[in-house]
Amino acid sequence: MDWGDTRKLSARTRARFGDRIALVDQERRWSYRELDERADRLAAGLRGLPIKRNDKVVVQLPNVAEFFAICFALFRLGAQPVLALPTHRRSEIVSFCEQTGAVAYIVPDIEGGFDYRQLAYEVQARCPALRHVIVLGEAEEFIPFASLYAVASSFPEPAADTVAFFQLSGGSTGTPKLIPRTHDDYLYSVRASAELCRLGADSVCLTVLPVAHNFPLSSPGSLGILHAGGRVVLARHPSPDVAFPLIEREAVTLTALVPPLALLWMEAVEHRREDLSSLRLLQVGGAKFSAEAAKRVTPKLGCRLQQVFGMAEGLVNYTRLDDPDELIINTQGRPLSADDEIRVVDDEDKDVPPGAVGHLLTRGPYTIRGYYKTAAHNARAFTVDGFYRTGDRVRLTDEGYLIVEGRAKDQINRGGEKIAAEEVENHLLAHPDIHDAAVVAMPDEHLGERSCAFLIFRRKAVMPERALREFLRQSGLASYKIPDLFQAVSAFPLTAAGKTSKRQLRELAAEYANHTASRQAS
Numbered sequence: 293m294d295w296g297d298t299r300k301l302s303a304r305t306r307a308r309f310g311d312r313i314a315l316v317d318q319e320r321r322w323s324y325r326e327l328d329e330r331a332d333r334l335a336a337g338l339r340g341l342p343i344k345r346n347d348k349v350v351v352q353l354p355n356v357a358e359f360f361a362i363c364f365a366l367f368r369l370g371a372q373p374v375l376a377l378p379t380h381r382r383s384e385i386v387s388f389c390e391q392t393g394a395v396a397y398i399v400p401d402i403e404g405g406f407d408y409r410q411l412a413y414e415v416q417a418r419c420p421a422l423r424h425v426i427v428l429g430e431a432e433e434f435i436p437f438a439s440l441y442a443v444a445s446s447f448p449e450p451a452a453d454t455v456a457f458f459q460l461s462g463g464s465t466g467t468p469k470l471i472p473r474t475h476d477d478y479l480y481s482v483r484a485s486a487e488l489c490r491l492g493a494d495s496v497c498l499t500v501l502p503v504a505h506n507f508p509l510s511s512p513g514s515l516g517i518l519h520a521g522g523r524v525v526l527a528r529h530p531s532p533d534v535a536f537p538l539i540e541r542e543a544v545t546l547t548a549l550v551p552p553l554a555l556l557w558m559e560a561v562e563h564r565r566e567d568l569s570s571l572r573l574l575q576v577g578g579a580k581f582s583a584e585a586a587k588r589v590t591p592k593l594g595c596r597l598q599q600v601f602g603m604a605e606g607l608v609n610y611t612r613l614d615d616p617d618e619l620i621i622n623t624q625g626r627p628l629s630a631d632d633e634i635r636v637v638d639d640e641d642k643d644v645p646p647g648a649v650g651h652l653l654t655r656g657p658y659t660i661r662g663y664y665k666t667a668a669h670n671a672r673a674f675t676v677d678g679f680y681r682t683g684d685r686v687r688l689t690d691e692g693y694l695i696v697e698g699r700a701k702d703q704i705n706r707g708g709e710k711i712a713a714e715e716v717e718n719h720l721l722a723h724p725d726i727h728d729a730a731v732v733a734m735p736d737e738h739l740g741e742r743s744c745a746f747l748i749f750r751r752k753a754v755m756p757e758r759a760l761r762e763f764l765r766q767s768g769l770a771s772y773k774i775p776d777l778f779q780a781v782s783a784f785p786l787t788a789a790g791k792t793s794k795r796q797l798r799e800l801a802a803e804y805a806n807h808t809a810s811r812q813a814s
């Protein structure tokens with residue numbers, strides 16, 4: 293594969309791929325040349341605002357072609373995008389702005405029925421450093437995205453070892469953590485992933501997950517495709533109604549899904565007529581994919597399965613294309629790079645015997661050594677010799693493949709969307725009637741996990757669920773973080789050490805989930 297000699301994400305692909313189509317966004321088709329020229333013109337427009345090197349810019353866009361043009365423009369300027377997800381709301385966006393001192397915020401006008409301009413007003417009111425709000429579409433009094441297309445000019449680009457952008461961690465603490473990724477570390481993982489997946493100019497990927505998420509962006513994702521000269525087809529929605537016709541129309545060869553979507557697609561093929569025969573590879577990751585579901589992928593969808601176990605902090609594991617079915621179905625793959633170091637340890641950081649379950653630690657060429665500006669947290673999240681504590685519990689097979697067995701971090705993985713329990717608890721504790729709150733995972737047939745909040749109320753006044761949901765929405769929390777179930781209790785079960793026992797609460801939540809499931813079945 294010809295990667296040219298560039299080590300930067302701002303790579304100019306025009307020379308290599310010219311008039312080939314890079315991006316398909318609904319009826320629009322941008323060639324590599326067009327993408328490149330737009331990025332150059334946007335870089336000039338952004339510089340005119342002015343946005344300068346090392347300025348932070350929160351980018352919150354849906355799956356649109358402009359996402360790539362604006363990110364490449366920011367890379368060329370040396371300004372650093374903070375890649376927010378479309379589901380983030382005031383609480384998350386304000387936190388990103390406060391942590392980085394972001395000077396600009398880029399949003400669509402209305403998307404999925406939600407008016408991002410309203411959100412921008414609320415964020416701007418709270419973040420005085422935020423000087424520019426740029427809106428794709430109807431801008432009201434903000435800056436229209438289209439007005440940024442200026443006359444391209446050249447200027448020095450940042451060095452390859454500098455921070456290119458910030459990814460977000462699903463996290464396990466009160467505030468969402470920012471992950472600084474450099475041009476060369478990220479591009480290394482993108483290239484190696486593209487090679488592993490054998491991407492080439494004939495590869496067509498469908499992006500159904502949010503384009504900014506690390507998995508569809510880099511594993512090998514849309515960036516892998518763009519650096520290999522293939523075609524990225526953007527879907528605004530992951531439902532079979534939207535995705536299947538696109539697969540047929542564009543002859544899509546690979547796509548990446550979270551487990552609940554893979555289940556949905558496998559059900560939908562039964563009654564849909566589209567021709568999906570171009571699909572060669574289905575990647576599934578973000579949360580544990582059960583072996584039972586994994587077995588059904590090839591018979592149902594007629595393509596190979598690849599399990600992907602990755603993290604925005606770095607390490608990505610893949611099953612390989614030629615692996616025996618047994619490994620593809622039952623494991624979450626092995627590290628991308630021969631230079632990825634893996635340790636599986638006990639609570640005292642001692643290596644467990646081969647094959648035993650333990651905590652996964654990792655260090656390697658594209659894994660961060662620290663989150664952005666969080667020294668105290670970093671001291672806990674990394675070992676002194678620089679290994680990242682993933683919070684995942686895994687075991688290694690004889691072949692050196694990883695099987696994810698669970699999690700030690702205080703997080704709920706809701707079908708690939710990560711929820712830090714402490715963050716939701718803090719929002720709940722802000723309510724005057726709530727004395728204490730504990731948020732835990734409960735099993736769910738479709739999503740893998742859903743979230744359950746146990747609450748101890750002050751006084752006798754138990755709040756109705758509707759009011760609790762509304763309170764959290766008003767507090768600006770992303771809606772996927774709002775608990776699926778609320779349970780009032782008079783006290784929390786305690787551990788021997790006298791702390792709230794989340795293990796016992798999870799068992800209780802599982803009973804509720806079972807109870808609800810059997811009630812629904814009868």
Ligand code: AMP
Binds near residue numbers: 576
């Ligand atoms: P984040 O650190 O927010 O990017 O989320 C990464 C986390 O998602 C990992 O540490 C795992 O807990 C989880 N995860 C990602 N892929 C998988 C997978 N294939 N199986 C199980 N868990 C996964």
Ligand code: DBH
Binds near residue numbers: 507578602605608
């Ligand atoms: O869940 C993730 O964050 C994830 C999953 C698969 C990821 O970041 C990745 C691959 O790169």
